[in-house]
Amino acid sequence: MSDLRIDELVRDGDTAPLVAWLRDSTVLEIVDELTRLDPEDTAVAFRLLPRDRALDVFEALEPVDQQQVLDGLRADRVRSLIEALDPDDRARLFDEMPAKVVNRLLAQLSPDERALTTVLLGYPEQSAGRLMSPEFVSLRASMTAAEAIDKIRHEGLDAETVYALPVLDDHRHLIGILGLRALVLAPPSARVGELMTTDIHQVTTDVDQEVAARLVREAGLIALPVVDSEARLVGVITVDDALRVLEDEETEDFALAGGASPLRTTYLAASALGVARVRALWLLLLIVAAALTVNVLQIFESTLDEVVTLALFIPLVTGTGGNSGAQASTAVIRAMAIGEVRLGDLPRIVWREARVGLLLGLMLSAAAAVPVSLLYGGDIGLVIMFTLILVCTWATTAGSALPLFARRAGVDPAVVSAPLITTLVDASGLVIYFVVAKLVLSL
Amino acid sequence: MSDLRIDELVRDGDTAPLVAWLRDSTVLEIVDELTRLDPEDTAVAFRLLPRDRALDVFEALEPVDQQQVLDGLRADRVRSLIEALDPDDRARLFDEMPAKVVNRLLAQLSPDERALTTVLLGYPEQSAGRLMSPEFVSLRASMTAAEAIDKIRHEGLDAETVYALPVLDDHRHLIGILGLRALVLAPPSARVGELMTTDIHQVTTDVDQEVAARLVREAGLIALPVVDSEARLVGVITVDDALRVLEDEETEDFALAGGASPLRTTYLAASALGVARVRALWLLLLIVAAALTVNVLQIFESTLDEVVTLALFIPLVTGTGGNSGAQASTAVIRAMAIGEVRLGDLPRIVWREARVGLLLGLMLSAAAAVPVSLLYGGDIGLVIMFTLILVCTWATTAGSALPLFARRAGVDPAVVSAPLITTLVDASGLVIYFVVAKLVLSL
Known part of the structure; x- marks a missing residue:
């Protein structure tokens, strides 16, 4: 091939x-x-x-x-x-x-x-209603295994799966799930009601597809029953359809993590113009945000004019702030995407990320202090040390909090991804840098 | 709850x-x-x-x-x-x-x-050998459906799945797959050999788990047969195990996309020190790479001293280069991760990304030209225009090529992720910026 x-x-x-x-x-x-x-x-x-x-x-x-x-x-x-x-x-x-x-x-x-x-x-x-298959085989608790298998033989050809069989009561309410394997292994006279499991997962038709798909993956299901607002079974979501939703969602999160909208086709099939289109809006937004850094630097132009050496460290300061912020936001976004983190965890997360940032800042400034002091003098070394500690602490705090605020505001947290955090942290990092410089150098 | x-x-x-x-x-x-x-x-x-x-x-x-x-x-x-x-x-x-x-x-x-x-x-x-379940029920082509179901009844309790049943010849070679559904729907006297499908997927024990897991997802399998070096069946990989591998792999790719090593536990269960540990190495590496930008700026220090206004645009230039490079590398890394792109596609991809970068650069410079010229003079406006065009083109080209080179060198492409590309593009972007400035401003 x-x-x-x-x-x-x-x-x-x-x-x-x-x-x-x-x-x-x-x-x-x-x-x-x-x-x-x-x-x-x-x-x-x-x-x-x-x-x-x-x-x-x-x-x-x-x-x-x-x-x-x-x-x-x-x-x-x-x-x-x-x-x-x-x-x-x-x-x-x-x-x-x-x-x-x-x-x-x-x-x-x-x-x-x-x-x-x-x-x-x-x-x-x-919605889950869109994703589900309306063709399924349902059983009754009173049926024997032999009767159940007989029903599957008659109706099973059209159904998308018969590996997880919903068991219904007289009102079409879901009371249990029976795997085809358990049914086949059981003696023909056994009752469905005794064989089925009642430890069941189900979603309503209006639930988000992603939530339903994640449940399928987390619980290791072959099919997830979908019920209407009166708890009557109306369809099942099969594992392969759930996987497709998760893959699409992850592709979208990755695109956002790189600062782009998702492509609606495969990467190779897209044209140069098509690719540019999904990236242009983000890049424009980010350059507008970056204009803030120009304004910040203009405020400190006289400081820069006085000690032009300070300009040398601008990309290092913004880069380090951006990278530590990106680490924090990516970790939080991923933890939210796989359901590990909820809104209520905000204080706990932000407090921990602030400590992580402080630790990282201390470590980086320890590493940078000697070479910078030797090459550019102890004053500049001191400025860089304090700046790195403050910028890292601030960047991880902001980087972890913003995705959670986005979720609260009803925005996909993945939107507040690394490139946006990086650009936002750039401007504030520069303010920290120049304020520290003015204080240390007594300008 | x-x-x-x-x-x-x-x-x-x-x-x-x-x-x-x-x-x-x-x-x-x-x-x-x-x-x-x-x-x-x-x-x-x-x-x-x-x-x-x-x-x-x-x-x-x-x-x-x-x-x-x-x-x-x-x-x-x-x-x-x-x-x-x-x-x-x-x-x-x-x-x-x-x-x-x-x-x-x-x-x-x-x-x-x-x-x-x-x-x-x-x-x-x-390896796939580690992931597979060695307990499975296999069938023979000559069996009737009734005999097959009987065999499942006897051996099926220990097997991890009986929904996809491998059919073997006398040498334990895989000759077909029969779904339990087809078996249950078939008349009891039908032969397994007539019911089974021969459009089968299989992997050897030494294949990477991720490759095997991706095959399960792409082909929508419930179980993937694993064979030894002599093509004899030794186990099956079930869909739930495959999903777990894919989720772990994606979590790892996301961590790398943010410039960190993956956490070996859930995000909330990790301590501040544990989180700092997985990020410290990357952050140190990135700050060492960022030291390059200090050197580049030092070379152009006299230019900066002469026209201090140039310093104002440093974060904007590096930021834009970094963002367009991150977009390209994230897109390529994702396309490689889901198997859309291979090494042989390198020339095609790099050529397209260069055109994408040019398009984006033209667009951004068109947007930036007027405000920059009005506020800082036509000369600076011209410098920014040319710089954005060149930096975007260079960043997307490098950002798309590096993950593919990493794969060729046997390194996980996700390692060459956005933060690394950003940091590498920063230094080269600054060179472009100051060379353009010297030419346009005749310094």
Whole structure:
């Protein structure tokens, strides 16, 4: 695969080896190569897939890539692909499409499939209701294991998973969960009610997808039941869908950690202009924030004029403040993202980070004191020492508190990420630096 | 749960409400609270758990927390907990313990369990062999569905999963995979060989855990077969274990993205000194790298002395270079982490990032030109314009190339993360700034 250049084959229209490769590769390998191609080439290669593999590959693609493929296909194939998708995957694809196209495609679906999709599309975006599969097999506590297996045989083909089976009472309320494994291992006459576990996790349809997905991962679930406002079961979220949500979320957090908006496509498939677009806004915002440092320095211009040596340490002071602030904010953002830290922990965290900053500042200033004093004199050495201690303490304190304040204000904490902290700490770090310098050097 | 302060109950020795809470909460809720406690309190609370829940909670804890709990228990309970763990979880816990303790615990295990664990411990750390479960149920192609289900009934209790069943030939080579769902849905007389899928994924024991775990996620597997060097099946990696590896890896990447080593415990459980320790080395490294900027500025000290206004823009220039470099490196590191980008893509990526940098530089300089020219004169405005264009182009190019070079050198690309790129770009950005200034201002 690595020596075969799929993109060159597609571009040269070299069909024979391409068809052979598409036949012999796994679905994952094909998806992997397709998403590395230019968008137009993706559709070209997809058309060469054997019919029976085409659906598997299509299901494994991201919605942006699915759309690209659909754009290059004839109307009847578009309809058969859309019809074959699971309702939740279909809703996810429709989210990316213009309303007009969605309505046309919905009209072409069979009444059953249309109804399922319309229900899902009725839930708010990013909610558990959108993510869940409405097709599941449910059991009754009074059933025997044999009856339960019989029900799965009849209804299990359409369901997205039958590995975790919800057990319902007469009001469709969830009273337990039974794993298919326990069911298979049990004697045929055993009752579902005795086999099921009642240590169950569930979410309501309006819960955020990320919260639901995290619960799936933390509790090691294969499927998470979703209930409506009256606690009646309406769907299940499967582990693979939960993983996809978590991966998307993490990709977004990483983009924000670098000071950019997330790309809506794979990195290689994006154009230079597309990449520049997701970064431009952040970079502009950060340069506006950096303008503050120009103002701060202007206030101290006479000090600078008097002791130009002070200018030499400007990047070192801002850099160190930025880095220690970035360490603190990244740690807090990550701890919040995986649910380790809550708003109520704010005092405890800020108090600890202040001590961490003091420790780090003491250590750095101890390391810097001798070389700086030797090269630039003891006065400057003293200035740098005090500055590093104060800047580190301040930077870790601010860096840990800001993500928590962002959460309280209803903003994604990942937005208050390293680049923003760095830029904000720059200006305040410079104030600390020059005030210390004026005091120590008696300017 | 949120109004009940578990930590206070433990500290006050208030046993009654604590016991009630431990009885009524889910395993996940208990684990969640236990890992937020101080290490000693964790052991105290654990001892109050009812016997039947204790194992579930223990299994769900991270190895560092498991160790903490074991330290507070009597020898016989330690042995029964260790004995009850799955072999792969046991190997993972042993990795964290001193060799002497491990040998003592191994000696107390039953011969069967000891043999399973010893085999796993024989594989290199971080390898698929360490992660896999050696207890699985395998099928033969010639079996009927009824016979297969019968075999699962007899052997399935010990296996970590029976949802994806490997099908083997006479040489224990993997020839297919059969899902339990397909098996249950099939007529009892159907042959396993007809039901199984041959579109299978597998890894060898020496493959990196992260690679194996990513394959599980990408291909949406419930279990991934692991084979030895002669392609014989020796174990399976289950989806929950794979997820844990991915979460650990992502936590590590996030720590590195903030310029720190990963914490080996949860954020809240760590002490100020513990947190400072994982950050100190990186911060020292970064401040040494930042010393380069002091040297660069010293070279241009006479220029600075002549036009002190140039000093005002130092943080803006280094900040903007750092931010655009961080955007590029974060994007490339993430794309590599999820397998979107390979080494061979280097020329394509660097060429695109150079164009992205140019675009961003043009945009930023257009935005900065007017205000800077008005406030500090056209000459300075021109210097800033040219500097921003060159610095952005250089920063994105370097920021995208360095993680790929790191991978080629066998270093984790996440190490060459935003803070390091930022610090490295600072010095080169200043050179660009002062050379441009000298040329434009004819100094």
